[in-house]
Amino acid sequence: MKIMKIFNALRDGNGFESALVIAPVVYLVAFSAFPLVYNVVMSFQHVDMFSIATLNRPFVGLVNYIDVFSRPETPGVLWNTVIFVILSIVFQLSIGFALALFFQNDFPGASYLRGLFLAGWVMPALVVGAIWKWIFAGDFGVLNWVVRSLHIVNAPVFWISDPAVALYSIIIANIWLGIPFNMILLSVGLAGIPGDVYEAAALDGAGPFQRFRTITLPLMGSTLGAVIALGAIFTLQQFDLVAALTQGGPANASNVAQYWSWQLSFETYEISDGSVIATLMLTVVALVALIYVRSVQREQRL
Amino acid sequence: MKRYVFLLIAIVLAAIYLFPLYWMYVTALKSGSDIFRYPPAFWPAHPRLQLAQVFATYQVDRYVWNSFVVALGATFITVLLGTGAAYVLANVRHPIVTVALFAILMLQVLPPSLMVTPLFVAFNQLGLLEWPRFAVVLATAAKTLPFYIVLCRATFTQIPGELRDAALVDGNSRIGAFLHIVLPLARNGILVVSTLVFLQSFGEYVYSRSMIATKELQTATVGLSSFLGANSNDWVGLMTYASIYVTPILIVFVLLQRHIVSGLTAGALK
Amino acid sequence: MYQIEIDHLCKSYGAVKILKDISLNVEKGSFVTLIGPSGCGKSTLLRLVAGLEKITSGTVKIAGEVVNDRPPRERHVAMVFQSYALYPHMTVSKNLTYALRLRGRPKQEIDERAAATGQLLGLSDLLDRMPRDLSGGQRQRVAMGRAIVRDPQVFLFDEPLSNLDAALRVRMRSELRKLHQRLGATSLYVTHDQIEAMTMADTVVVLRDGVVEQVGAPLDLYHRPANRFVAGFIGSPAMNFVEGIVTEDGRGVVLSQARKQRLELPRPLQSGRKVWIGLRPEHMQLGGAGKKQKFDVQVDTVESTGSMTFIETKADPTSLIIAQSGTAQVAGGTTITVGINSEDIYLFDIKTELAV
Numbered sequence: 001m002k003i004m005k006i007f008n009a010l011r012d013g014n015g016f017e018s019a020l021v022i023a024p025v026v027y028l029v030a031f032s033a034f035p036l037v038y039n040v041v042m043s044f045q046h047v048d049m050f051s052i053a054t055l056n057r058p059f060v061g062l063v064n065y066i067d068v069f070s071r072p073e074t075p076g077v078l079w080n081t082v083i084f085v086i087l088s089i090v091f092q093l094s095i096g097f098a099l100a101l102f103f104q105n106d107f108p109g110a111s112y113l114r115g116l117f118l119a120g121w122v123m124p125a126l127v128v129g130a131i132w133k134w135i136f137a138g139d140f141g142v143l144n145w146v147v148r149s150l151h152i153v154n155a156p157v158f159w160i161s162d163p164a165v166a167l168y169s170i171i172i173a174n175i176w177l178g179i180p181f182n183m184i185l186l187s188v189g190l191a192g193i194p195g196d197v198y199e200a201a202a203l204d205g206a207g208p209f210q211r212f213r214t215i216t217l218p219l220m221g222s223t224l225g226a227v228i229a230l231g232a233i234f235t236l237q238q239f240d241l242v243a244a245l246t247q248g249g250p251a252n253a254s255n256v257a258q259y260w261s262w263q264l265s266f267e268t269y270e271i272s273d274g275s276v277i278a279t280l281m282l283t284v285v286a287l288v289a290l291i292y293v294r295s296v297q298r299e300q301r302l
Numbered sequence: 303m304k305r306y307v308f309l310l311i312a313i314v315l316a317a318i319y320l321f322p323l324y325w326m327y328v329t330a331l332k333s334g335s336d337i338f339r340y341p342p343a344f345w346p347a348h349p350r351l352q353l354a355q356v357f358a359t360y361q362v363d364r365y366v367w368n369s370f371v372v373a374l375g376a377t378f379i380t381v382l383l384g385t386g387a388a389y390v391l392a393n394v395r396h397p398i399v400t401v402a403l404f405a406i407l408m409l410q411v412l413p414p415s416l417m418v419t420p421l422f423v424a425f426n427q428l429g430l431l432e433w434p435r436f437a438v439v440l441a442t443a444a445k446t447l448p449f450y451i452v453l454c455r456a457t458f459t460q461i462p463g464e465l466r467d468a469a470l471v472d473g474n475s476r477i478g479a480f481l482h483i484v485l486p487l488a489r490n491g492i493l494v495v496s497t498l499v500f501l502q503s504f505g506e507y508v509y510s511r512s513m514i515a516t517k518e519l520q521t522a523t524v525g526l527s528s529f530l531g532a533n534s535n536d537w538v539g540l541m542t543y544a545s546i547y548v549t550p551i552l553i554v555f556v557l558l559q560r561h562i563v564s565g566l567t568a569g570a571l572k
Numbered sequence: 573m574y575q576i577e578i579d580h581l582c583k584s585y586g587a588v589k590i591l592k593d594i595s596l597n598v599e600k601g602s603f604v605t606l607i608g609p610s611g612c613g614k615s616t617l618l619r620l621v622a623g624l625e626k627i628t629s630g631t632v633k634i635a636g637e638v639v640n641d642r643p644p645r646e647r648h649v650a651m652v653f654q655s656y657a658l659y660p661h662m663t664v665s666k667n668l669t670y671a672l673r674l675r676g677r678p679k680q681e682i683d684e685r686a687a688a689t690g691q692l693l694g695l696s697d698l699l700d701r702m703p704r705d706l707s708g709g710q711r712q713r714v715a716m717g718r719a720i721v722r723d724p725q726v727f728l729f730d731e732p733l734s735n736l737d738a739a740l741r742v743r744m745r746s747e748l749r750k751l752h753q754r755l756g757a758t759s760l761y762v763t764h765d766q767i768e769a770m771t772m773a774d775t776v777v778v779l780r781d782g783v784v785e786q787v788g789a790p791l792d793l794y795h796r797p798a799n800r801f802v803a804g805f806i807g808s809p810a811m812n813f814v815e816g817i818v819t820e821d822g823r824g825v826v827l828s829q830a831r832k833q834r835l836e837l838p839r840p841l842q843s844g845r846k847v848w849i850g851l852r853p854e855h856m857q858l859g860g861a862g863k864k865q866k867f868d869v870q871v872d873t874v875e876s877t878g879s880m881t882f883i884e885t886k887a888d889p890t891s892l893i894i895a896q897s898g899t900a901q902v903a904g905g906t907t908i909t910v911g912i913n914s915e916d917i918y919l920f921d922i923k924t925e926l927a928v
Binding site for chain 2: 015017019020021023025027028030031032033034035036038039042047052053054055071093099102103105106107108109110111112114115116117118119120122123124125126127128130131132133134135139140141145148149155173176178184224233236238239240244247258259261262265266271272275277278282285286288289290291292
């Protein structure tokens with residue numbers, strides 16, 4: 001009898017709704033939430049090749065953290081990560097915004113051409129990295145041909161192997177990857193502004209730049225917040241590009257925190273240190289995510 | 303007239319942006335000596351496709367097949383677990399739902415390269431690495447599930463609640479209303495989002511690289527990256543590999559382009 | 573001196589002609605309404621004067637100067653939009669002063685103008701509110717205030733009252749009229765509501781399919797419509813139209829074939845000529861007392877609102893609507909006598925539809 005009751009609740013009562021939600025929640029707790037916690041736990045333990053299979057590992061407090069922060073490469077990598085995120089966002093946003101504004105104009109084929117840009121978003125990032133590696137090639141890459149023909153530089157630039165520029169090659173590829181997503185989201189934000197508000201501003205005496213400054217930008221506030229936060233999040237998730245282009249080299253010149261964490265765990269098997277970086281990065285990511293969610297939930301009631 | 307100037311500029315802009323794709327295909331069609339020409343040739347002197355060679359040298363077919371298996375598995379789990387949740391989160395008003403939505407939104411941000419460490423350790427301890435592709439499927443599904451739920455929820459919110467109520471009054475159970483009435487209506491949106499999930503999983507790298515040791519079971523991305531380091535000079539072969547791998551993705555993209563745009567925008571800003 | 577001169581104005585979108593050779597002059601300080609069915613081009617005409625659309629051919633002059641190529645901000649016109657188009661992210665006060673701030677006017681002047689306008693429209697308490705916190709009527713007044721504060725040469729109104737509920741609309745109509753009398757500003761007002769047009773305007777312009785059908789004072793259009801369209805458009809309920817043929821003697825017209833009812837014409841016409849006979853519902857009186865001509869009709873339905881009674885007659889071949897003030901004691905299915913004066917019989921040529 002009890003079983004029938006449960007079954008009926010599942011079929012018809014509130015049990016139905018709960019059941020549909022419980023399964024994915026359990027799954028996510030197991031494969032997302034739990035690893036999150038495990039990361040933090042491992043950062044306080046001593047984990048290496050030998051203790052990887054056991055649960056019982058020595059608890060060492062903050063030793064791993066101290067170890068990570070006393071490494072010579074740490075400030076460089078963290079600083080690289082900051083530059084990586086800031087430059088990526090700045091250029092993805094401005095180019096994406098410019099494209100979104102351009103495609104606001106009405107001309108035949110506008111929506112189709114705008115959709116073509118999404119090809120960049122759909123491609124596997126690793127393949128994108130491979131293609132850009134070829135474009136960046138020192139002697140025979142097409143980019144060098146372009147910049148030399150335009151007389152921007154005189155000698156070939158070694159985008160991948162020169163420590164001074166290696167990071168920027170990753171940034172360029174990342175900007176390329178991020179433009180379509182920015183553009184589409186900003187287009188949607190722009191479309192949400194009623195046309196007659198622009199007309200009223202024009203009648204009130206505002207020229208195109210003034211309209212952009214006093215009408216468009218303020219009304220795009222929450223969209224911009226969401227786009228910037230998402231841009232930061234996606235950039236912090238970016239791994240494949242680094243793996244394809246420079247693998248963090250030469251000598252960590254282009255290394256960023258999320259790649260370094262993986263290197264520590266999977267190339268040198270310093271798993272505790274890998275977990276430390278991961279834990280630190282996850283806190284940063286969580287903060288940015290909070291901003292994103294706030295932006296999305298803040299309603300722009302017109 | 304002004305409109306056609308815009309069109310021209312738009313075509314130029316799109317061409318500039320899509321140049322890397324063009325370059326991938328053009329390189330694949332070049333012969334060995336063409337690669338090392340400077341200035342670079344924008345169209346091969348003698349275009350030829352080295353498919354057979356590339357398949358032999360790089361075993362593209364096996365790697366792409368593995369990618370396909372992983373993508374299929376991850377999509378299957380995601381759709382199975384996510385659709386119902388998206389439906390409930392779209393229709394039920396309850397403080398718990400707001401919290402759940404918030405949590406799911408937050409889960410989208412976790413970088414796989416940071417999650418892979420604990421997942422690997424845990425899987426290792428559980429012996430799951432005996433079935434490496436399955437392990438990758440499980441990890442990938444955890445990544446795509448929040449994304450899927452958020453976008454599908456947007457699809458479900460567009461279906462009027464009255465339809466479900468009418469179904470219930472007409473005699474359906476809640477399961478029946480969901481399966482027979484709501485689901486068919488949401489079918490298109492679900493298909494689009496599932497395709498996006500599939501495409502994402504098809505291009506997965508980190509988990510595959512970290513969890514699959516046996517070469518025969520590795521995915522296309524891992525295969526490609528292993529050839530990137532050592533054989534960096536065989537650009538023709540590499541770009542051909544990339545073309546083979548990426549062309550199905552692009553075909554699907556071109557077919558579904560319009561739907562993908564609307565699906566994306568609905569989810570990200572709501 | 574004409575404040576607005578519109579000369580042979582044409583507007584096309586590709587092959588589609590919206591406005592076909594419009595010529596119109598608006599005197600300084602007058603209130604002109606543009607009225608017509610949807611799609612007639614009245615909003616397009618307004619937007620061409622504002623500079624929001626490009627002119628295909630013809631000229632628009634404001635205060636004597638040709639403004640064809642001038643952008644909106646150089647035309648010194650203000651517009652009140654149907655949806656108000658308030659700046660959603662600015663307070664009422666900032667909405668009102670936006671144009672002045674753009675021009676860099678001194679702060680004191682801006683504050684004074686804002687306060688004065690706010691008081692004029694009863695917005696003084698709302699100056700710090702955001703548009704989304706205002707009611708429809710309040711938003712409407714802010715939209716008006718925004719236009720007034722700029723002291724423009726011309727006011728343009730694009731159906732500003734159509735989003736308000738009926739009671740509010742009536743109130744705003746008289747307020748707008750009073751405002752106009754007070755400010756004396758040249759106004760061009762687009763509406764599809766003929767009651768607004770008739771009660772508010774000095775001059776009414778009736779448009780149909782991009783062509784001006786008639787221009788004149790409201791009562792002129794009512795009493796002396798130039799063609800059948802204007803006659804049917806002005807007046808509510810609409811004028812009844814019955815086909816008729818002028819009798820042999822040229823002095824009468826046959827009203828109903830079956831009953832052979834004949835009406836005497838106000839002036840003689842060529843016999844055998846086919847005409848539209850126009851009869852306003854309010855001109856036909858039950859019982860016919862005090863009216864020169866009488867004829868019988870069969871009642872089909874009777875509707876009473878308390879203050880007015882509307883009688884619909886059986887089709888014979890066309891049914892007529894008769895409007896009577898007060899409550900009439902009439903039952904459906906009966907035959908009643910109806911009276912009308914000869915000068916209230918309107919005639920329009922069957923083919924050209926022009927007034928005869």
